[in-house]
Structures are given as structure tokens and as C-alpha cells.
Amino acid sequence: MPPADTVFERRRPDDSLVDHALTGVRDACFWIEDVAEPRRFPALAGDRRVDLAVVGGGYSGLWTAVRAKERDPDRSVLLVESRRLGWAASGRNGGFCSASLTHGEENGRRRWPDEMDVLDRLGAENLDGIEQTIADRAMACDFERSGELSVAIEPHQVEWLREDAASGPYRFLDEAEVRAEVNSPTYLAGVVGTDTALVHPVRLVDELARVATELGVEIVEDTHVTGLGSDRNGPVTLRTPTGSVRADRVALGTNAFPALVRRYRSYTVPVYDYAVMTEPLTEEQLGEIGWGSRQGLDDLANHFHYYRLSADNRILFGGYDAVYRFGKRVRADYEHNPEVHRRLVSHLLTTFPQLEGIRVTHRWAGAIDTSTRFCAFYGLAHRGRVAHAAGFTGLGVGATRFAGDVMLDLLDGLDTERTRLEMVRRMPMPFPPEPIAAIGIQTTRWALARADHRQGRRNFWLRSLDRVGLGFDS
Numbered sequence: 001m002p003p004a005d006t007v008f009e010r011r012r013p014d015d016s017l018v019d020h021a022l023t024g025v026r027d028a029c030f031w032i033e034d035v036a037e038p039r040r041f042p043a044l045a046g047d048r049r050v051d052l053a054v055v056g057g058g059y060s061g062l063w064t065a066v067r068a069k070e071r072d073p074d075r076s077v078l079l080v081e082s083r084r085l086g087w088a089a090s091g092r093n094g095g096f097c098s099a100s101l102t103h104g105e106e107n108g109r110r111r112w113p114d115e116m117d118v119l120d121r122l123g124a125e126n127l128d129g130i131e132q133t134i135a136d137r138a139m140a141c142d143f144e145r146s147g148e149l150s151v152a153i154e155p156h157q158v159e160w161l162r163e164d165a166a167s168g169p170y171r172f173l174d175e176a177e178v179r180a181e182v183n184s185p186t187y188l189a190g191v192v193g194t195d196t197a198l199v200h201p202v203r204l205v206d207e208l209a210r211v212a213t214e215l216g217v218e219i220v221e222d223t224h225v226t227g228l229g230s231d232r233n234g235p236v237t238l239r240t241p242t243g244s245v246r247a248d249r250v251a252l253g254t255n256a257f258p259a260l261v262r263r264y265r266s267y268t269v270p271v272y273d274y275a276v277m278t279e280p281l282t283e284e285q286l287g288e289i290g291w292g293s294r295q296g297l298d299d300l301a302n303h304f305h306y307y308r309l310s311a312d313n314r315i316l317f318g319g320y321d322a323v324y325r326f327g328k329r330v331r332a333d334y335e336h337n338p339e340v341h342r343r344l345v346s347h348l349l350t351t352f353p354q355l356e357g358i359r360v361t362h363r364w365a366g367a368i369d370t371s372t373r374f375c376a377f378y379g380l381a382h383r384g385r386v387a388h389a390a391g392f393t394g395l396g397v398g399a400t401r402f403a404g405d406v407m408l409d410l411l412d413g414l415d416t417e418r419t420r421l422e423m424v425r426r427m428p429m430p431f432p433p434e435p436i437a438a439i440g441i442q443t444t445r446w447a448l449a450r451a452d453h454r455q456g457r458r459n460f461w462l463r464s465l466d467r468v469g470l471g472f473d474s
């Protein structure tokens, strides 16, 4: 039997509507352009000596620096960023700030069933901690604790949602109820969760930089760390083209970029995720869709979409295709993928046919640091003086703050609830070298797309991955 069409094929809009929507689109990230004058910092000049050096100016690095100062204001902290703060994933994401530390409940329960209740609690505390810091420090980052609505768009997904609703603090919505929330003809059911907030990604970066500097963190941009070195007992040295930093402790938040500790390189691969942003919706367009609770939305397909409203009522629509390129490299030209962006616009118009005639103003992409367990791992190197956290796999807006706390616990040699977690102590399986990595990843993506066309049924390849803990299920 040939595979069935998905709803996006059955209800595909006319090509002319997609062409119209993309007329005049900019190849640029909306969030980055939306902050006209972000804080800028000088490059490193000369040699420095500090207590803690942090490498990476995304959320991982910034939260680590902020948390380090909050824990010990007397510690000197220097954050080193290769280009500019938030230019990479932290400035380009969907802004879904989730409590989940495990890339969703199901992934966590499957891998760490015995500690999932603790992980849920720590994740909720982490999200509350983010909200508290944003309130206490008056961070203007459009933080909205509006929750998340997951929708079924194919009949077989309705049962999955019922199971989700039965397993957690979620509310099931039938077809009429979900469409009363957000009016899409593709929705068959929904589940409402409260453990997600939405943020403006670049404003969050910029405000974290403000808070960090107010706490006494020194930040340098345009300073690429080319290598790490250490003696047996002395400080660790960061080498850069314009000087060096000697530090008692080093935290690495370099995400999808090559790990400075070589042995961690095989634990992540960069996978490109794509997004588009519309012009602001008119009152009339919004009225036709509803979306009064402004939740973050996602659907249940293996190749899933995520979408949300911005503060000025644009729709960010992202996900579906996730593209891996042979060689595990992060490269600017991988962001240019008109076919993938076109598909996103087509799917947006299938989801909301009321938006016929709308323009898409921005399209962009970014690298996700995918790990084989789909959530972060933690390493300690150079005799306990260098900590590394990466592998967030597309759900790091919230989890990076938790990772900062874990890295600081590990560097301070603390025995905490966090450091006792199996999730923190155990490394995931590494990716194999090329060409096996590329073949394996492409086969998996093909099999996942096929499952979406076969009422979710997983083929032998996916079932085998499931058995060894490498299976992906959104």
C-alpha cells in the first residue's frame, strides 16, 4: 500500500499563495534585527588572570556567568565569545522556554524512569528560577508564561494525546475545544500544558548580558578561543589570537561548535533547524484564529512544527525539516535552503488558511547541537577544572540555566541533587565517524518521515534504534 498523504499534502495551498507570501522576504533572523542596539563588548586585549572563565556567549555561557556571580560575588568571572553575544542558536530560536530538562516527558521517562520525578521537579524549579530572575532584575525580554498547546493533526495522533493527558498534568481538548482555542482546520485534538513560557530570544540574551555586567562579570566579544592548556596543578590557559586567559576554573558553553575538549566532539552533531516570521497579523486575522491565550504551539508528527506569536503578533513558524550535512560542520551557507523555507510557508498556510495574502518578512536557520539522547550531557576535564555542557538538541532555552548550575557544581566539587543525577553522571552514546554518521542520520530522518505517512507506524530501523535507546519520538 502506498504511504498516505499527510494533512500538509492533502490541503496544500496553491503555489501562487506561497509565492506571494515570500515576495520580498529577508534572509535574516527577525529577533536579531528587532533589537536595534544590542549591548556590545570589546575584544580581549593582552593576558588576563581570573577565577572563572566562561567560553560561549549564548544562554549557556551567560547563565553560567550570572549564576557564578549570584553564588559567589567575590569570584572574578570573564566570559569570552568568538563573535557576538547571541548570534548563534540563542539569538535564532523559537523562544519556547520549557521546564523540561529531558527534551520532553517521554524521552526522560524512557531513559531515566527512576529519577524522572526529580527531573520534573528540578525542571519546574529551573523555569520558576528563570521567571524569578526576570522579575527581580526587571529584564525586558517579553517573557510570557502562556503555556503550550500540543495538537493532533492526523487521526492516529489523537490517541497519543489522550495517553499524554493521562500521564501528566495536562488537559485534553477534543476537536471543538482545541479549535475554540486556536482555529485551524487541521486540528483534531489538543493537550494543554503549563510548563512552558515564551521569550524574545535576543532580548533575553541582551538582558542576561546587562545583568551579568551589573553583577561584575567581564565580557569580551570577537575573541575566538583557539585552544586550552593546563599544567598539573596550575590554572587552565585559554589561548586566543589577541591574548590569553589563565583561569582556576573554565566552563564551556560552545553548543554545536567544535568542543574545546576534543573527546567531547563526537557527542554532538549540528543539525539545521529552519524558521520563518510573518508580518504582524491584523486584528481581523487574529480574530479569525483566536489564540487568545497566546500559547506556544506544536504538533505531534515526528517531523513537527513549532509556532508562536511575537509580542507584536507576528507568527513564528519553524521546524519540520531538520537538515544534517555530511562532515558535522557549522557553516553559514547551510542556512540558505529556499526549498525548506518554502515548505514551511506552505504548511503555515495549510494550518491557517485564514491568512491567505499574508507576507513572510524573515526566514532564517540555525544549528542545533543534537546528541544521541536528545538532551544535554555534562563532562569534566583537565583534572576537574574544565566543565562542558552541550547536546540540548533544540530544547535549550530553559535547560541551559540548569546546565550552568550543573557546571558550577561540578567545578566547585559539590555533591548536590543535580550532580547525583544519572542524567548528569552518564554520558550518551557518541555519534560514529563519517560516513556512518551521515548514513545513520539520513536513514533515521527518512524513516521518521515515512512513519508520519504511515499512521505513526515505526519501521524496523526505528524500532531497532528504540531498543538501544537511540529512537527519536517527538
Ligand SMILES: Cc1cc2nc3c(=O)[nH]c(=O)nc-3n(C[C@H](O)[C@H](O)[C@H](O)COP(=O)(O)OP(=O)(O)OC[C@H]3O[C@@H](n4cnc5c(N)ncnc54)[C@H](O)[C@@H]3O)c2cc1C
Pocket: 055, 056, 057, 058, 059, 060, 061, 080, 081, 082, 083, 084, 085, 086, 087, 088, 089, 090, 091, 092, 093, 094, 095, 096, 097, 098, 223, 224, 225, 226, 253, 254, 255, 256, 257, 258, 260, 273, 274, 275, 306, 318, 365, 366, 367, 368, 392, 393, 394, 395, 396, 397, 398, 399, 400
Ligand atoms: C532555529 C532554532 C530554533 C530553536 N528553538 C528553540 C526553542 O523554541 N526552545 C528551546 O528551548 N530551544 C530552541 N532551540 C535551541 C536553543 O536555541 C539552544 O539549545 C540554546 O540557545 C543553546 O544555547 P548555548 O549557549 O548552549 O549555544 P549558542 O547560543 O549556540 O552559543 C554558543 C556560543 O559559543 C560560541 N563559541 C563556540 N566556540 C567558541 C570558541 N572556541 N571560542 C569562543 N566562543 C565560542 C559561539 O560563537 C556561540 O555564540 C532552537 C535552536 C534553533 C537553531
